[in-house]
Amino acid sequence: MKLKIEAIATLTPGIRKFTLAPVDGSPLPHAGAGSHVVLEIPGPSRIWKNAYSITSAADAPAYEIMVRRVEKSRGGSAWLHDHAKLGDVLEVYPPQNLFAPQRLAKRHLLLSAGIGITPFLSYVRLAGLAYEFHHCCKPEDEAAFRALLPSGPQMTLHTSRHTLNLEALLKSQPLGTHLSVCGPESFMDMVLATAAHAGWPAAKVHKESFGGATGGEPFVAHMKRSGVTVTVGREESLLDAMEAAGLAPPCLCRGGACGECKLTVLEGVPDHHDHYLSEIEHAANDAVMTCVSRAKTPELVLDF
């Protein structure tokens, strides 16, 4: 869908907030707490696809996202910081949710650092959510984050690692608490390691993820029998590419489960992402499920 940048605000020198509204005023798909959207961001040589948590409410007329300028940026965040302007129209994929709050949790312990605050801004908006929230940031960003966060005894902002005693915090949680963590990888790794050490069961620990195993490096597939060669782009599946080339390969579920789309691999090594083939079949590398799997070699030759 096409969304236009309706507002831009600078929250800290490194973080900007964007409001994205439908071009034609039509209602947006709802973005439940924990959802993210993927934006297509124009770059000089290619289009970047970046995922951002939605911080606005599920029924809001526009999506709000926050973008941190990534040092040595791959491109997307730099463009949003340096070039994006009001009225720019971006291609945005409908929201998906891989970090929804656990509805059965009696209590939530939310831990975030820096830009990792974003999914929790939608969590704390949920009516009746029982939570304890600790957010860590640089001292110079304190005022900006405080303005975003709720106030009250359940909320603590840390500007120094020393005021957050992770070990004690994780050991003192009442039974039935779920831990959710979001922030830089190093921060999440540290929290997860501490939680594991403190005896937290994996089912009660949740880490932000944007998933997105669909795309990957482009590769070429030759169809031996039909004599057709297709180039599979970064964001499309082998199945999509074959269909776009006018072929009609078998398929049903388009999600790696039904087994319909299996093709024999004559040359090259597939990169398996399906749930259909067994481990042994995966290791044999002589079949590929075209709807989700890709290639480890630059080229595949398929019996089709």
Place this chain on the structure above:
Amino acid sequence: MKLSLKPQETYRDDYTFSNSDEAILRFPFPFPEDGYMYSVNMEPHVRGGATPVYDKVFDVDEHYIGDMADRAITLDQDPLRCQVLPHMETAEWDTLELLMESLANDYPEHFSLTKNGDKWHWINRPLEIDQTFTFGRKETLPYDPFEYITRQMQGDFSLQDQRDNNLYMDGGMVTSQADWSLNFDVGMSFHEWHGPVPLAHQAGVFDRALQYLLRLQYGKPVRRLNWTMTANPRLDTSPENYPLWGPEKAAITPENVGHRMCLRVELQTLHRLPRSNAILFSIRGYLIRLEELVKVKKWAVRMHRVIRDLHPQIAEYKGLPRYRQYVVDYFAPFDDGRTLNSGIAAEQDSI
């Protein structure tokens, strides 16, 4: 094509239910091939496709009024047919919105929804309902939101919470089930509630289906067809009411099998719900008497082959053994040995 609704039919006692010729031709015949085995037979639920019942997000047909009246009777007798666990309240509102929007969008002559902020106005003309309410405030509706809307949509529904890499059946409206019980299954996980199904566990069908569903995306519903057979066009074949329908099964004879016996097909669609991240499972059932089914030549021939060759454990699970031979004998005269095209299309325009 404009949808016209029949006056109320019955699904119990005198069983006045029958299909018009149009309804027969649009029946979702479940067998694309001459044989049947469990598989992960799932595909994106996009409009159009092998049968007209795929044309709408939620299909309404000529039996709507009778279906809803029968649901009301069953709920009256057994309120536990509708249960939703407390943590699914957001999913209830998600369901209400999805159903109201889909119905109003797909059948504007019968349903309408007007939203003014959280003040909503819902009109259901066939059931003569005109309701204004506040979205998110259940005290403004005569029932809880999930029950309210599923009393107005054909087919059963269940609500699945996703957690611990699994799905849990944490709510539902189930009044037209093929011999399973919501009251028994509520709170169970995907593999637990599928426990009684033979063969499919060993074949890895449920492991794969679960992985597929865990990745189900908002705005990209999926579907599959499932089937069984029922003696008389009865919607409520629940374990609780077995004493009512068990004897009707036993009363099937070679003479009455064509009229009484029904093929029962479920169009199952699965929808990721946006606010709650839960999954709505819709089990939209269709019944057809065998004497109606044989009006489509291809289906009559294929039915003969499928039922004749059905794996005994699947036949047993579906409760067929008692009358399976009568069904095979009923269809046998139609099967002249011809080769049939694969696919479920009727391949005829009229009856």
